[in-house]
Amino acid sequence: MTQFASLLILRDLPQYYTYAIPTDYAIGDHVTLSFGKTEAIGLIIALTPRPRGPYKIKSCHEKNTKLPRLPRDLVDLICWFSAYYLVSPYISYMTIIGSRSWVSEATLSPPVTPIDDYTLTPEQQQACDALLSGPQEQLLFGITGSGKTELYVHMARHYLALKKSILVLLPEINLTPQIQAYFMARFDSVVTLHSGLTPKQRNQAWRYAYETQPCIIIGPRSAIFSPVHALGLIIIDESHDQSYKQDTTPLYHVHTVARKRCELTQARLIHGTATPDITLYHRLKAATVRLNHRLHATPLPRFTCIDTTETPDIISPYLAQRLDETIQAGNKSMILLNRRGYAPYISCKFCNRPHCCEGCSLSYTYHQDRSFRCHRCLIQKPVTHRCTHCGKNGLYAKGIGIQKLALVLKTAFPNACIMRLDRDTGRTFSQQSKILASFRESGDILIGTQMIAKGHHIDRVTLVGILGIETVLNSPHFRCAEQAYQLITQVAGRAGRGRITGEVILQTSQPDHYAIESALAYDYEQLYTIECESRQCLIYPPFCTLIRILVYSETADLALGHLTQCFTHLQATLTDIPISDPLPAPLEKNQNYYRYHCLIKVPESARDRTCTALRSLPKCPKSVRRLLDLEPVTII
Ligand code: ADP
Ligand code: ZN
Secondary structure, rough: OEEEEEEOOOOOOOOOOOEEEOOOOOOOOEEEEEEEEEEEEEEEEEEOOOOOOOOOOOEEEEEEEOOOOOOOOHHHHHHHHHHHOOHHHHHHHHHOOOOOOOOOOOOOOOOOOOOOOOOOHHHHHHHHHHHHHHHOOEEEEEEEOOOHHHHHHHHHHHHHHHHOOEEEEOOOOHHHHHHHHHHHHOOOOOEOOOOOOHHHHHHHHHHHHHHOOOOOOOHHHHHOOOOOOOEEEEEEEEOOHHHEEOOOOOOOOOOHHHHHHHHHHEEEEEEOOOOOOHHHHHHHHHHHHEOOOOOOHOOOOEEEEEOOOOOOOOHHHHHHHHHHHHHHHHEEEEEOOOOOOOOEEEEOOOOEEOOOOOOOOOEEEEEEHHHHOOOOOOOOEEOOOOOOOOOOOEEEEEEOOOOHHHHHHHHHOOOOOEEEOOOOOOOHHHHHHHHHHHHHHHHOEEEEEEHHHHHOOOOEEEEEEOOHEEEHHHHOOOOHHHHHHHHHHHHHHHOOOOOOEEEEEEEEOOOOOOHHHHHHHOOHHHHHHHHHHHHHHOOOOOOOEEEEEEEOOOOHHHHHHHHHHHHHHHHHHOOOEEEEEEEEEEEEEOOEEEEEEEEEEOOOHHHHHHHHHOOOOOOOOOOOEEEEEOOOOOOO
């Protein structure tokens, strides 16, 4: 007996194919088949009625048992992903499933000393009840240190009892151990995925997720594709984090994929954060559950703002005094400066022009090892004084990078134990863990880029300094105010998580910017209101679906030419939709590619129509590349 099925062939082809299959094969099975003159693997994505027409339908050869039958919702997710993000079914398959070999054994992580769940505080209990009985997708808006993780544990327990699996998504790899340990100490069937795993370990984790029901999967972005059966709950922790957006093709966003997966499985979706994304909050305002108190009744840290136009020191006298007092008291401090290297700008004192990387339109950064480095393409050159524009020996380094800050602090506090965490000192996961562990153990001051802002819970940190937030505030991008607010609030949240109230000292040249004022007052509603007013005016998300077309080429004219062609095509098809003129991208040149972009501001109701127009864009010439970003979170 045969039936007919639509197959996704594991080759880069634009469509699905119909084949005859035996009746005991099902959706999600992999089969081997002949395709043209060769053998290929196909995935059964749907059963179809007997096709009409005179042509002969081919039969597949046999079931491929090296690959397991995929859960039904993942099959549907693959098809949806391909249509939604305008990528071929195969790219979609590779993104969601990847190359799998059915390794022999799923290993479980080593046993740990078990810890009992805490009894929830009345506020936590109320939030937990609301989350378990409310709408399918909700926002858990809880201030830092309010015990969101413990809530996740209680919710997970609820779903495990129902024999349903749980996905816990985390933004950053260096956060995984903490939450991982938290969950491991409380549950048996936990598996973690992270970039530190070998391909074999990853396959084992994948098999564990597939075979263990119910289970808890903890991991970054890609864990959203875990092959669990009977999904009950997805938790997106630190939901505002940028790393939930994939930054290489296909450019998907975890929020969107998670929503779809929950729609397909009827699972619950919870976004946990202290600083919600403006667009998300706009959508989920009516489905928001709040935690307004820190545990141990410790109040949120108090802010002091130092205006650097009046007090220009790298470390203001007040910050210096508080650092000293904190060390004397045996407590710890953290200082955020989101600038790697020693000095972030090189320019010429004669002609005033910046000394930029030839491949990228970005100033070199001076590093302490006497190198000029481009933070885009990672090119590294020995220091020179000679200006490429005027030829004179006028180059000098200016601005303050984190290496210079370290030097200033070491001079001011020669006996303190000062540590630095950034991409240079913490390149790998284990380097990052080591720095954090030794800071916890014996450090006095930890300085770092935004890497230190994320989720760390270090009891004795009572003081946080924030420097150079202007670089975030003034980036050429509609979400810059929101990002500055998030960064300030997140890093401030590292202070005073134990029993002593923390203090945050913010040094800035723009103390009256609304993002800073709102952050200092812990007034998210104020930020939200002002942001919404301006975004409504300028038609940015949440008041449109933003789509970005980025075209780049080593020849500027070719890139601009092709983008203009696309622009003309879209203008003719989408007459009622605003499309910005083709312009150089804010980062005009990157790794030798000239970059141009245009933005389409699509009303929610016109997304499908716009995607249809995008599918028929003129063909991209060989020497040009085109990127469609259907939900940009940055437009650099
Ligand atoms: P958040 O994720 O909201 O920043 P955490 O979940 O890290 O906060 O909680 C802060 C600390 O409080 C953690 O050490 C956690 O173990 C502890 N905690 C959470 N809930 C309770 C509770 N109900 N009783 C006692 N301690 C708790
Ligand atoms: Zn470069």
